C-alpha cells in the first residue's frame with residue numbers, strides 16, 4: 001500500500017550520475033499513487049540517468065529513493081533492480097526475438113498460478129489477442145511497443161518506468177499510442193514515470209511533469225500550471241510558445257507594457273517600478289478589428305484548425321497569435337489586437353534595461369487607459 005499521504009514514489013534530494021560526472025542534484029519529486037509523472041527536458045539534462053537510478057541500474061550519490069514507503073536507494077545501500085517491483089518499457093521495445101507475443105508477455109510471470117488467464121487478459125487490454133502467436137519481427141513498431149507494455153505490466157509492478165517509449169514511432173501513431181497507454185495505465189491504476197523530450201507527449205500522457213535543466217528540477221507541476229504559471233524563464237520558454245515583452249510592475253498583479261496595462265491573477269513580490277519580462281502566449285493575443293493597438297503580420301503558419309501569426313508591434317517587438325484558420329489574413333496586413341491574458345506571468349528583467357524603467361512611474365501610468373486588460 002502507498003504511504004498515508006498516497007505517495008508511491010519519493011525522490012528526496014536525489015543526486016546521481018557517473019564516476020566523475022555528477023548529473024542530477026537535489027531532485028525532489030513525490031508521485032501520487034495511480035498518477036503518471038514525467039521527466040521532461042532537453043537532451044543531456046539527466047532524464048534517463050534519473051530513471052535508471054529509480055530502476056536500480058545506477059547507484060546514487062546523495063538523497064534517497066523510496067517506493068511505497070520502502071527505501072530502495074541511499075548512497076550506501078541499494079535494493080537490486082529485480083527486487084524493486086518496478087517494470088520498464090524502453091524506446092527500442094527490447095522484446096525477446098525468439099519468443100512469441102504471448103511468450104514475451106508471460107516471461108516475467110512463469111510461476112504465476114493463473115499465468116494463461118493473465119496473459120490473455122493483458123493481450124486483450126493491449127488489443128493484441130489475435131496476434132498472440134506472432135514473433136516480434138512480424139509486428140509493427142506500435143504493436144511491438146504494446147507487447148512491451150503488456151510484458152512490463154504482467155508482474156503487477158508498483159511502478160512502471162517508460163523511457164522515451166514512443167520515440168521510434170511517428171506522427172499519428174505516436175499520438176494515438178501515447179493516448180492508449182495513458183488509458184491502459186489509468187484503467188489498471190498503475191503508477192508510472194515517463195521520460196521524454198517531447199512536450200506534447202508529456203502533456204498528453206502525464207498528470208504531473210518535472211522540467212529538468214542541467215540536472216536541476218525547475219518545476220514539478222501539472223501541465224496546466226507549467227503552461228500558465230511557469231516558475232522560471234526556462235520553463236516559460238521550454239514549454240509552449242510565446243514571446244517576452246518588456247514591462248514595468250505597477251502593483252503586485254499589474255504591469256505596464258507597450259500594449260497597455262495588463263492585470264493578472266497572481267501577485268508578484270517584486271517592488272513596484274521593477275523592470276520585468278512579461279510572457280505573452282499566442283492565446284493571450286486576440287484579434288479585435290477596431291482596436292487602437294495595431295500589429296503587422298510578419299509570419300504565418302497554417303496549422304489546420306488554426307493559423308499561427310507572427311506579429312510585429314510598431315516598436316519592433318514580436319508576438320504570436322492564434323486565429324481560427326477560416327479567419328485568413330495576408331502577410332504585411334495590419335491587424336487590430338487586444339490582450340486577453342488572465343495569467344500574468346512576469347520575471348525580473350534579464351540583462352538590458354527596460355525602456356519603461358527609465359521613465360518616472362507617473363509617466364508610465366499616464367499611458368492609454370483604454371488598453372487595460374484584466
Ligand SMILES: Nc1ncnc2c1ncn2[C@@H]1O[C@H](COP(=O)(O)OP(=O)(O)OP(=O)(O)O)[C@@H](O)[C@H]1O
Nearest residue numbers: 018021023041042043044045046047048049050197
Ligand atoms: N554511462 C555514462 N557514463 C558517463 N556519462 C554518461 C553516461 N550516460 C549518460 N552520461 C552523461 O550524463 C548526462 C545526462 O545523460 P542522460 O542520458 O541522463 O540525459 P537525457 O536527459 O536522458 O538525454 P536524452 O534526451 O538525450 O536521452 C549527459 O551529459 C551524458 O553524456
